[in-house]
Amino acid sequence: RKEVEQDPGPFNVPEGATVAFNCTYSNSASQSFFWYRQDCRKEPKLLMSVYSSGNEDGRFTAQLNRASQYISLLIRDSKLSDSATYLCVAPAITGGGNKLTFGTGTQLKVEL
Amino acid sequence: GAVVSQHPSRVICKSGTSVKIECRSLDFQATTMFWYRQFPKQSLMLMATSNEGSKATYEQGVEKDKFLINHASLTLSTLTVTSAHPEDSSFYICSAREGTPRDNEQFFGPGTRLTVL
Numbered sequence: 664r665k666e667v668e669q670d671p672g673p674f675n676v677p678e679g680a681t682v683a684f685n686c687t688y689s690n691s692a693s694q695s696f697f698w699y700r701q702d703c704r705k706e707p708k709l710l711m712s713v714y715s716s717g718n719e720d721g722r723f724t725a726q727l728n729r730a731s732q733y734i735s736l737l738i739r740d741s742k743l744s745d746s747a748t749y750l751c752v753a754p755a756i757t758g759g760g761n762k763l764t765f766g767t768g769t770q771l772k773v774e775l
Numbered sequence: 776g777a778v779v780s781q782h783p784s785r786v787i788c789k790s791g792t793s794v795k796i797e798c799r800s801l802d803f804q805a806t807t808m809f810w811y812r813q814f815p816k817q818s819l820m821l822m823a824t825s826n827e828g829s830k831a832t833y834e835q836g837v838e839k840d841k842f843l844i845n846h847a848s849l850t851l852s853t854l855t856v857t858s859a860h861p862e863d864s865s866f867y868i869c870s871a872r873e874g875t876p877r878d879n880e881q882f883f884g885p886g887t888r889l890t891v892l
Contacts, residue, residue, distance in 0.1 A: 697880070706868050706883040707819065750818065761807065763881060767818040 666690060669751050669766035676773055680741050684769045686751030687733045697752040698725055698736050701768065707750055711736070741773045777803050779871050781884035788859055789892055796854045796887045798869030804849035805871035809881060810842075813866040825852050859891045 669686045676682045688696070695714050699707035711718050713734055717726040724737040734753075738745055751766040778801040788794050798808055807826050811819040823844050825831040831844035843855040852871075856863055866888050870881035 704866070704888070706886045708883070709880065712880065755821075762809070762821055762824060764821075765819045 666756055666764040667751055667753050667766040669769050671767055671769060673770040673772050676741055676771070678741055678743060678773055678775055680773075681737065681739045682741055682771060683735055683737045684749055684751075684771075685733055685735050686766055686769075687731075688751075688753040689732070690753060690756045691729075691732060693754045695754065696725075696727060696734050697763070698723075698734075699750040699752055699765075701748045701750055703748075707765075710749070738771075741771075743773050743775070746771055746773045777871070777873065777882040779805075779869065779882045779884040781869055781887050783887060784885060785888045785890075787890045787892065790860055791858055793855055793857045794859055794889060796856075796867055796869075796889075798852045798854070798871070798884050800850045800871040800873075800882070803871075803873045805852075805873060806849065807872045808846055808852040809870045809872070810844060810852075810854050811868045811870065813868060813886075819868060822854075856889065859889070861891045864889055864891045 666689050697712050698710045700710045701707040711725045713725045713727050722739045726735045748768040748770045750768045752763050755762040755764045780799045782797045809824055810822045812822050813819050821834050822837045823831040823833045825844050825846040827846050827849050833839045841857055846852040866886050868886040869884045872881050
């Protein structure tokens, strides 16, 4: 099983829609998780951190389900500018919490 | 916020040459820096972890003699791709972390796109 798994998409949604991505992780000892956003040919940028059951920031909500070992990202009222690849990130199993493992990303395309 | 720079942003070189990429934390001291590589339509793959003043720790399958990492100060790490070949063409991204592993948040540089002809 991969350390972090994501549905690659693409998710094509109309502007204003609500869209949710899921991500599963294999390291049950992980305490913190991250969602990064990566635009084409650019570096990843931190979108949200998830340390407890969830986190909300404006239109973005991240939720953590430790029992099922998955993290979700919900985007409400999608904007064209939300089009990007969203990377689910968890601490690596090896490395004593020093390293991060990146999922392959979920591509979102918001259309008019 | 924490800013990490990389230089150069893009480099094209001939096969067999060496390329040096710099990663700098501009407004904080980075106790740890990380080097990643990303091929098209794939995720970031960690190449090595670098702590200031000590040898880098390389991930399995990454040749330490080919990818030389120097972390001479708390604000600068360099990655040298020696004897580059076309298969080394990739997007190289560094990141830096200020605090302890518990903090975990890494700040990424803008990346260096390497093309080896």
